[in-house]
Amino acid sequence: MNLNQSIRDVARRIPPGKSLDFLARGFSYALFYKGHLRERGIEQHKMMIIATIARSGTHYAMLLLTNYVAALASRKLPIGPSEMNIMLPNNWHLNYMSYHKLPFGPMIASPPKPPNGDIAYLRLDEITRSHSLFQKVYWRHHKVLHLYRNPLDYSVSLYNYKHKKRPDLPDRCESPEEVLELKFENYCQMYESYTRASSDGRYSVLRIAYESLIFEPHFWLRSIVEWLGCEVDGPALEEAVAASTIKNVKQAENLGGKVNPEALGLRGSFISSGQVGQWREHYTDRQFLFWKDKFLARGIDIEAMILEG
Amino acid sequence: MSIFQRARVAIIRPLVDNDLVARILFSLRLCVSNLQKKDIVILATTTKTGTHYVRFLLAYYAALWSEKYDNGPVVEVDHAIVDSFFPNSWHSGYTFVLSRKQPDYRIGALGIKDLPRSHMSLRSFSWRGVRVLHTYRDRKDQAMVSWFMKFNCDRRFRSAYSGPQDLYDNTRDETLAQYSSFADIAKGGTNSLRISFENLFHDPSNTLALILYWLGLEPDRELCERAVSLAKQTQSILVGGGEKWHRFPNEHVDYAELQEFIESNLETGAIGIGRNILDT
Numbered sequence: 059m060n061l062n063q064s065i066r067d068v069a070r071r072i073p074p075g076k077s078l079d080f081l082a083r084g085f086s087y088a089l090f091y092k093g094h095l096r097e098r099g100i101e102q103h104k105m106m107i108i109a110t111i112a113r114s115g116t117h118y119a120m121l122l123l124t125n126y127v128a129a130l131a132s133r134k135l136p137i138g139p140s141e142m143n144i145m146l147p148n149n150w151h152l153n154y155m156s157y158h159k160l161p162f163g164p165m166i167a168s169p170p171k172p173p174n175g176d177i178a179y180l181r182l183d184e185i186t187r188s189h190s191l192f193q194k195v196y197w198r199h200h201k202v203l204h205l206y207r208n209p210l211d212y213s214v215s216l217y218n219y220k221h222k223k224r225p226d227l228p229d230r231c232e233s234p235e236e237v238l239e240l241k242f243e244n245y246c247q248m249y250e251s252y253t254r255a256s257s258d259g260r261y262s263v264l265r266i267a268y269e270s271l272i273f274e275p276h277f278w279l280r281s282i283v284e285w286l287g288c289e290v291d292g293p294a295l296e297e298a299v300a301a302s303t304i305k306n307v308k309q310a311e312n313l314g315g316k317v318n319p320e321a322l323g324l325r326g327s328f329i330s331s332g333q334v335g336q337w338r339e340h341y342t343d344r345q346f347l348f349w350k351d352k353f354l355a356r357g358i359d360i361e362a363m364i365l366e367g
Numbered sequence: 368m369s370i371f372q373r374a375r376v377a378i379i380r381p382l383v384d385n386d387l388v389a390r391i392l393f394s395l396r397l398c399v400s401n402l403q404k405k406d407i408v409i410l411a412t413t414t415k416t417g418t419h420y421v422r423f424l425l426a427y428y429a430a431l432w433s434e435k436y437d438n439g440p441v442v443e444v445d446h447a448i449v450d451s452f453f454p455n456s457w458h459s460g461y462t463f464v465l466s467r468k469q470p471d472y473r474i475g476a477l478g479i480k481d482l483p484r485s486h487m488s489l490r491s492f493s494w495r496g497v498r499v500l501h502t503y504r505d506r507k508d509q510a511m512v513s514w515f516m517k518f519n520c521d522r523r524f525r526s527a528y529s530g531p532q533d534l535y536d537n538t539r540d541e542t543l544a545q546y547s548s549f550a551d552i553a554k555g556g557t558n559s560l561r562i563s564f565e566n567l568f569h570d571p572s573n574t575l576a577l578i579l580y581w582l583g584l585e586p587d588r589e590l591c592e593r594a595v596s597l598a599k600q601t602q603s604i605l606v607g608g609g610e611k612w613h614r615f616p617n618e619h620v621d622y623a624e625l626q627e628f629i630e631s632n633l634e635t636g637a638i639g640i641g642r643n644i645l646d647t
Binding site: 256261263266274287359364 | 588
């Protein structure tokens with residue numbers, strides 16, 4: 059993939075390269091993508107993408123939604139991480155459009171598996187996930203649920219999840235701040251791409267901060283269901299939230315369940331604690347001010363985000 | 368209204384029913400007002416489902432934001448705040464039926480330049496590419512609140528229906544069409560957010576935060592709480608009303624009757640009040 063990306067970067071610098079890339083994305087890849095969905099009987103407006111900044115509640119949102127539809131279908135709860143991954147088996151990049159591998163790689167890594175039919179309770183054909191920038195061309199008619207969290211806790215979570223547990227990682231960082239340094243540009247681009255899409259009436263985007271979802275899952279799950287055009291079933295909502303606790307997920311992990319089976323080389327639990335405000339254990343006041351100013355220079359006010367638990 | 372204005376209303380209003388004409392007029396209005404589609408959000412609601420509650424929350428939030436971050440004037444209870452922040456209706460202000468008024472500059476805190484309102488089904492062609500905020504509630508509750516807050520208390524309209532059941536029977540199809548048009552996710556090309564009155568009533572602060580997230584902003588939670596506290600001072604919005612004639616004296620309105628209805632439903636938001644209405 060890195061070689062492919064390097065070739066693309068070079069190709070884009072050649073005068074017509076950028077235009078060709080743009081045209082390919084806008085037309086030939088888009089045509090493939092539409093056909094790909096059509097072949098699988100997925101209507102574009104019935105596809106929801108949980109598009110998140112990593113470590114910002116992707117799997118928590120999936121767990122809430124799968125438990126909610128399972129409650130509506132009168133199935134036994136809780137739905138644990140393994141069953142959740144069977145119900146929602148696809149990753150947008152791997153199974154619908156590996157755009158970052160193009161033009162030299164295959165358009166998809168593997169064909170998508172059919173998701174569980176219970177998601178029809180949400181009027182959807184597919185719920186998939188992605189950690190990519192907002193995709194103007196491909197996601198034009200999808201419902202996009204964007205989750206993000208304050209960048210300081212993001213760095214702590216990513217450090218705990220990835221860097222601390224994987225000593226063989228090539229760009230391994232020694233602290234959350236190093237992670238933030240590494241990921242700063244990516245975080246800003248992600249944040250900006252979704253705020254821009256939100257302020258544009260052409261795309262159906264709902265942004266929710268991970269911290270809000272964690273603190274008040276009843277309200278935010280209810281809001282997501284209403285946003286999807288459905289009416290909320292109160293008892294099913296209660297059951298779904300009660301079944302989606304971190305405690306339940308940890309118990310399921312202890313029994314061999316995996317929250318993110320695609321994560322390579324991960325040791326231990328997928329979850330650290332899910333707490334908001336852990337950054338205080340890793341950043342001094344001076345470091346906080348430095349990052350606050352650095353983000354502000356990019357138009358992102360981290361003080362306006364939820365920083366405390 | 369001058370003769371010229373009356374003539375303009377009489378000529379243009381019927382044309383707006385046509386979606387293509389409406390779209391052309393709307394685009395023209397945006398153009399002459401130097402606005403882009405992303406600058407406005409249409410507050411498209413079923414009447415008596417929280418339109419004014421949402422307007423008050425957003426207006427107070429914007430004013431409080433300006434007070435906190437932009438040296439804006441100190442914000443106090445103001446029953447007319449929505450009229451200066453959001454003075455336009457889409458039907459008139461954005462289709463040349465009437466002139467478009469300039470909203471309060473502090474609306475900029477919401478990342479938009481206007482929030483015109485509308486009480487009609489989703490106009491998927493006219494409004495394509497524009498963000499739409501929609502409020503709705505249980506349709507029987509809606510009929511009941513509408514009866515008490517619009518018809519029963521106003522001597523001009525009292526005889527329009529024999530009671531809430533009659534009102535429900537006569538408006539059910541239109542209300543259902545409005546509801547269905549916004550719930551239908553197949554209607555692409557419109558970024559819409561649905562807000563139920565029940566959610567709004569039970570958790571106004573989070574509902575305000577939800578709208579701000581959807582607008583692409585970071586909600587200031589302290590300001591959300593203050594906005595809710597200020598909005599709650601205008602009682603008529605808490606049951607789903609809040610029109611101008613609820614807030615300011617109007618010679619046609621029986622205020623004793625209106626106030627009795629509002630006060631007896633403040634605790635519940637009139638949620639569930641329509642349970643005795645029948646589907647005939």
